[in-house]
Amino acid sequence: MPKTPAKTFNVVILSCVCILLAFSVLMIYSATNSVEYRALYKAFYLRQIMWASLGLVVMFAISYINYSTWIEIADKLYWITVILLVLLLFFRGSMRWFHIGPFTFQPSELAKFTMPLALSRFILDNKGKAEVLEGMIKIGAMIVIPLILIIVQPDLGTGLVFVPLFFCLLYVGGVSIRYLGYLITLMAIFAPVYYFTLMKSYQKNRLLSFLNPESDPLGKGYSIIQSKIAVGSGGIFGKGFMKGTQSQLNFVPENHTDFIFAVVGEEMGFLLVFILLLAYLMLILEGLKIAMHAKDKAGMLLASGVVSLLTAQLFMNIGMAIGILPVVGVPLPLLSYGGSSLLFTMALIGILLNVHFSIKRSSL
Amino acid sequence: MVFKRQQDTEDRKKFKTILIVIISLFVIIVLRLFWLQVIRGGYYSGLALSNSTRVIPDRACRGLISDRNGEILVNNVPSFTVSLVPADLKKKDYVVSELANLLELNEDDILSKLDGQQNRVFEAVKIKGDVPSQVVAQLEESNLPGVRVDTEPKRNYTGKASSCHVLGYVGESNLEEVSNNQFCIGDSIGRAGVEKRYDEILRGVNGSREIEVDSAGRQLKPAGSKPFVKGTDLSLTIDxxxxxxxxxxxxxxxxxxxxxxxxxxxxxxxxxxxxxxxxxxxxxxxxxxxxxLINSPEMPFLNRAVSxxxxxxxxxxxxxxxxxxxxxxxxxxxxxxxxxxxxxxxxxxxxxxxxxxxxxxxxxxxxxxxxxxxxxxxxxxxxxxxxxxxxxxxxxxxxxxxxxxxxxxxxxxxxxxxxxxxxxxxxxxxxxxxxxxxxxxxxxxxxxxxxxxxxxxxxxxxxxxxxxxxxxxxxxxxxxxxxxxxxxxxxxxxxxxxxxxxxxxxxxxxxxxxxxxxxxxxxxxxxxxxxxxxxxxxxxxxxxxxxxxxxxxxxxxxxxxxxxxxxxxxxxxxxxxxxxxxxxxxxx
Known part of the structure; x- marks a missing residue:
């Protein structure tokens, strides 16, 4: 056993990430080519290149930090996140961003990074207890605080992303299926209460227009219909790079951020989208493999958290773009334009890579 | 060691479940994409095309009417026509009230014209013809979404012979004629005289211009056109x-x-x-x-020679x-x-x-x-x-x-x-x-x-x-x-x-x-x-x-x-x- 273990990067993850990032830059270039976008800001794709490069640096840097470090500082990160979310609530009112110089910072994206860490830490600290009711109430309270803070921003989408993370980590952490079943029942009871009390009218509209988009094609149902038309009209082979009329002529709103998949679907077509999905699937399954082979529970929980976050966001984003889920503002990981989302996603993948190192180390 | 192995198999089971969930989610996405892009791809292509294409009727020039010596009695002159594209009407109430104001029309008249062509939302609906150029200038300044100004042929009676009862006149198609799908809103139809009797011959066939627009309805580039067929000319026995x-x-x-x-x-x-x-x-x-005119006791519309x-x-x-x-x-x-x-x-x-x-x-x-x-x-x-x-x-x-x-x-x-x-x-x-x-x-x-x-x-x-x-x-x-x-x-x-x-x-x-x-x-x-x-x-x-x-x-x-x-x-x-x-x- 050598003193310094031979660190090998996970080739599958690295290549998938690089392919997706390259794809992202191309798609953002295409999506922001119209006059409106160029008037707004000249080169979104240049910014995305910058963020992607920065993201790669962050990813590599974090991959060298032992993941146990993250577990150690997880509770501090958790409270920082909560404080930032509270500050946002007080100082910005109903907003999702802090402005830092020319850039904006989205604390809810930070939460996507810190929540899996904090949840893992909590499950590790309460080994055995997490399985019983007392532990579950604690862990529930822990996730509910930031969840509520995010939902009142209002950012329902990001809030919803934490639900599968929560279930996944509890499940991997050892809570029995039975308890999780109770929880789901509880949430099903809470959902209508939430709908009638806390939900903002625009969120209700989105939900209603999802159920029947044709009822108001130029109003509430507009983005769902236009996105479906964009994806559907791509056909098998797509309309070609920068040739999608739906995307290029701005029929699809937010086509460089939340609706980037509409551009992909329209310009690339079914076959290339299938390949893109394969890249995502390979990335996610590789993450799952890492989780499964992690040398300890901490690594397993962290990797599972990353996998569940990626999967949840991917499914919610694409599901919205193809009209099987209501419109909620969730970015497509690694593809949507946006610095915070990209950086924290890359940071999570960095942790995943470090978990991967640990397997190599022990197997040597 | 035994405990560890048991833990391992339990974990394996869990990850298998998670794997199944992930794969199912991907399968759902792929199946949905297959439905949208492969099976319904043609349908959505059509929608995308009409989404970005506006059809502007290219109204046919009616046939000329001349006397027995070739003197032109009726011809066509260009005039400004204001029309609305329903699909681009983002702020309908506002636009309609502004338009009614500028064109001195009744809001209800505009709305009923829009409803008359309800099933063709990507097609321009003629609201008013022969709009004076000052009003056109005002319209272009206010830049209302969905409003178009085009030039169209307008029937012109040269006055070489003011033979109103022989020539007759043309009027705009009414909503009933439009709902029979014979005509577009704003088509000219002969209402009396030769214009009426020979309407089908004089009418010609409307063409259309297709224009690619963006989501704001801004005109980007022509996307194709079907030229109109001019109506057949008539020569009268009139000197x-x-x-x-x-x-x-x-x-x-x-x-x-x-x-x-x-x-x-x-x-x-x-x-x-x-x-x-x-x-x-x-x-x-x-x-x-x-x-x-219509209620005058002199009955100017009566062609006394035959009626x-x-x-x-x-x-x-x-x-x-x-x-x-x-x-x-x-x-x-x-x-x-x-x-x-x-x-x-x-x-x-x-x-x-x-x-x-x-x-x-x-x-x-x-x-x-x-x-x-x-x-x-x-x-x-x-x-x-x-x-x-x-x-x-x-x-x-x-x-x-x-x-x-x-x-x-x-x-x-x-x-x-x-x-x-x-x-x-x-x-x-x-x-x-x-x-x-x-x-x-x-x-x-x-x-x-x-x-x-x-x-x-x-x-x-x-x-x-x-x-x-x-x-x-x-x-x-x-x-x-x-x-x-x-x-x-x-x-x-x-x-x-x-x-x-x-x-x-x-x-x-x-x-x-x-x-x-x-x-x-x-x-x-x-x-x-x-x-x-x-x-x-x-x-x-x-x-x-x-x-x-x-x-x-x-x-x-x-x-x-x-x-x-x-x-x-x-x-x-x-x-x-x-x-x-x-x-x-x-x-x-």
Whole structure:
């Protein structure tokens, strides 16, 4: 056993990430080519290149930090996140961003990074207890605080992303299926209460227009219909790079951020989208493999958290773009334009890579 | 070690579950994509295309209408049209109210037009045509989403001959016609005259322009076009110079003038007065102006030549005369004595000349328009034969002129009176009928046609106003041919010659062009008497026949109408001479 273990990067993850990032830059270039976008800001794709490069640096840097470090500082990160979310609530009112110089910072994206860490830490600290009711109430309270803070921003989408993370980590952490079943029942009871009390009218509209988009094609149902038309009209082979009329002529709103998949679907077509999905699937399954082979529970929980976050966001984003889920503002990981989302996603993948190192180390 | 392995298998099971969940989610996405992109791809491509494509109707230019000499009477001029694209109407209430304001329209009118074309949201709906350029400038400044300004052909009546009743006018398609999917909102449709009768020929086929737009409805680039097919041109039988002469002669009076070729039915001139300016219908139409026209007691829309019904009066005497001669009830040698009054049982009937004409044969009677002679002749012929001859001469049926609104008139007889007046036919009715009064009603064109039959020795050609459709000439067609013995025709024509040329009632029409004809002064139960004159020339080989009919003029046919027909016929020959001279000089 050598003193310094031979660190090998996970080739599958690295290549998938690089392919997706390259794809992202191309798609953002295409999506922001119209006059409106160029008037707004000249080169979104240049910014995305910058963020992607920065993201790669962050990813590599974090991959060298032992993941146990993250577990150690997880509770501090958790409270920082909560404080930032509270500050946002007080100082910005109903907003999702802090402005830092020319850039904006989205604390809810930070939460996507810190929540899996904090949840893992909590499950590790309460080994055995997490399985019983007392532990579950604690862990529930822990996730509910930031969840509520995010939902009142209002950012329902990001809030919803934490639900599968929560279930996944509890499940991997050892809570029995039975308890999780109770929880789901509880949430099903809470959902209508939430709908009638806390939900903002625009969120209700989105939900209603999802159920029947044709009822108001130029109003509430507009983005769902236009996105479906964009994806559907791509056909098998797509309309070609920068040739999608739906995307290029701005029929699809937010086509460089939340609706980037509409551009992909329209310009690339079914076959290339299938390949893109394969890249995502390979990335996610590789993450799952890492989780499964992690040398300890901490690594397993962290990797599972990353996998569940990626999967949840991917499914919610694409599901919205193809009209099987209501419109909620969730970015497509690694593809949507946006610095915070990209950086924290890359940071999570960095942790995943470090978990991967640990397997190599022990197997040597 | 045993514990560890058990933990391992448990973990393995968990990850297998998670794996299944992840794979299922991906399968859901792929299946949905397969549905959207592969199975329904064509459908969504169509939607994407119409999403970014706006269809602007490219309205066809209607065919030109020219007179017999190629003078353009109706053409098309460019005008600004404001339309709305429903799909681009982002702020509908705001845009509609702004538009209503700028275009001086009712908001409800705009909304009903939009609803009229509801199923075609990517197609521009015409809101208003003939918009003045200042308003267009204002519109472009306010930059309302979904509003388009295009240039379109507008019907223009050049005024070379203000023959409104011949040409008619066009109007915009109404919502009913649009809902039958025959037309688009804003299409021009012939509403009267030649424009209406020949609408399908003149109309042409609309084209369309497709324009790629972005989500804000901004025009980006043309995406294809289907050019319109221009309507077919029409050439009329009208001679605009003669038409203008007639216009000048009738101005200020109520009535009509028709001049035509008795040998083939071509109408050279047809005016009815009062009239209207057909240009007012092509663009904006002031509602007040419209209701003023439509409710006017002068009835400017009535084409008196074919839709006005009057008793023909003394011009009808040729029918009575022909009937008596043909039925051998009378010869040229038979004389009646006119003492100015005629007694039949206990009733008396005056001649228009109260001191009487003295002894008259049929030629004298026509020449002097002696009523007493024809009262007695009518009694000889009897009502059945009189009615039958009226029908031979074209009364009671439409002449077949290619304009709408022609009326049949009434040829009364015993059965007719029984049916409509529930009363017997009295000899007094026959007496009245013999001089063209009583219940007999006819249009001025029918009156003229009865003379055309006489002039043409029994042949009648269908009067027509369109000389050629595109390149194709309209062939004259004979409507009927009745056999009248030529010696009888000679007698009646002699009477008509006498009327004008030998000091008869028509002497005011005497001319170097050998005009013959007949006057009529018609009793009008509703007011002053009508005056008319029907003439033709040259006597021996007539090439023009004309009628002037003045409603309620109060004057006599000889004083009011005969000079007008004379002027028309003289103008005809003058125009003909000029044309011949021009053609001759061309030959040199």
């Amino acid at each position: 605009s110079k003669l038409q203008n002469v007639c216009e000048g002669l009738i101005r200020g009076r109520k009535g009509c003038i028709i001049a035509m070729n008795p040998k083939n039915g071509e109408i050279y001139a047809l005016v009815s007065y009062p009239g209207f300016n057909p240009n007012i219908f092509s663009g904006k139409l002031d509602k007040r102006e419209w209701s003023g 006005g019904l009057y008793s023909p009066g003394s011009t009808f005497k040729i029918v009575t005369a022909t009937a008596a001669l043909e039925e051998r009830l009378l010869t040229e040698k038979d004389y009646f004595d006119c003492r100015g009054i005629f007694w039949y049982s206990d009733w008396n009937y005056n001649c228009w000349k109260l001191d009487g004409h003295g002894s008259q044969n049929i030629v004298d009677a026509i020449g002097h328009s002696c009523d007493i002679f024809f009262y007695q002749t009518g009694l000889l012929v009897k009502v059945e034969k009189l009615a039958a001859y009226s029908r031979f001469f074209g009364f009671g049926t439409e002449s077949g002129l290619d304009l709408d609104g022609e009326r049949k008139g009434i040829v009364p007889d015993a059965a007719w009176k029984e049916k409509f007046h529930n009363s017997h036919w009295f000899p007094g009715n026959t007496i009245q009928l013999a001089i063209g009064q009583s219940y007999l009603l006819a249009t001025p064109l029918q009156m003229l046609d009865s003379y055309n039959i006489l002039i043409n020795d029994g042949m009648l050609y269908r009067p027509h106003i369109v000389r050629s459709i595109g390149e194709q000439l309209v062939q004259p067609s004979a409507v009927k041919s009745i056999s009248i013995r030529s010696e009888d025709l000679v007698i009646v024509k002699k009477g008509l010659w006498r009327s004008v040329n030998l000091g008869g009632t028509g002497r005011n029409a005497k001319s170097i062009y050998e005009i013959a004809g007949k006057t009529a002064t018609i009793e009008n139960p509703h007011g002053p008497s009508h005056a008319s004159f029907i003439g033709f020339a040259p006597f021996n080989n007539p090439e023009i026949s004309a009628i002037a009919f003045f409603e309620g003029s109060g004057g006599g046919g000889g004083t009011d109408a005969a000079p007008v027909v004379k002027s028309v016929i003289e103008a005809y020959f003058k125009i003909k001479k000029e044309k011949n001279a021009k053609n001759a000089s061309k030959d040199f």
